[in-house]
Amino acid sequence: MTQNAIEIKNLSYRYDDLPVLEHINLEVPQGSFLGLVGPNGSGKSTLLKLILGLLKPQQGSIQLFGTDSKSFTQYEKIGYVSQKANSFNSGFPATVLEVVLSGLTKKIGLFKFPSKQDKQKAIEAIQAVEMDNFLYRNIGELSGGQQQRVFIARALASEPELLILDEPTVGVDTKRVDGFYDLLEKLNRDKRITMILVSHDVGTITSKVSHVACLNKHLHFHGLVKEFENLEQTALSGLYGHDIHLLTHQH
Secondary structure (H helix, E strand, C coil), X not given: CCCEEEEEEEEEXXXXXXXXXXXXXXXXXCCCXXXXXXXXXXXXXXXXXXXXXXXXXXXXXXXXXXXXXXXXXCHHHEEEECCHHHCCCCCCCCEHHHHHHHHHHHHHCCCCCCCHHHHHHHHHHHHHCCCHHHCXXXXXXXXXXXXXXXXXXXXXXCCCCEEXXXXXXXXXXXXXXXXXXXXXXXXXXXXXXXXXXXXXCHHHHCCCCCEEEEEECEEEEEEEHHHHHCCCHHHHHHHXXXXXXXXXXXX
16 A cells, blocks of 8 residues: 655645635655646645645644654655746856755765765766766856756755655746656656646646646645546636646646
């Protein structure tokens, strides 16, 4: 029987008097690839902060690998990749290898030099995202898509069991987005890393993920991709507040 990486029960959260999440029930099986979709302001970012331990549940519970989030301490099991393009300083003087090694700082310790084993882990993570030809290239010299691959390698270096990606294709050339999603699909398949991908690109991600969760304060849908693709168009449009065109992809 497959265990759950995440199990959320009756979760609600509000900022002052504004409810953001209401009665969320969600299971993310280990090894699955979940696409989390929903309009702006739907509560996706708040849900991620709750999973990452940056916020505490006000009502309900979150279990991470079988442990309640309020007592969970093994956050090295969770990798996180943010919307890098909105905040990263491309002039930062660091090589690809140095950026990826920085993901091991907690393990290595501040002001300590990485061991040969640490460097090997970093190189293997860089190889996994097919950036090993750029080991000593300055991060600022890379394209947006290449930089984002490096930040995924940084998250992979600590060997997480769960990888959360928040709109990772922001700033990535649209011509390279499909290749980027292919990379995530390959990492999920080959390394069996549980993944949560937050995206507005509903049509594209449904060709890559195994499950979809559709959030807008409430969880309006959670299930397999095929079930999501069979949703009535009116149901999707009602969720988003405007027409949504969902393209069906071959799997």
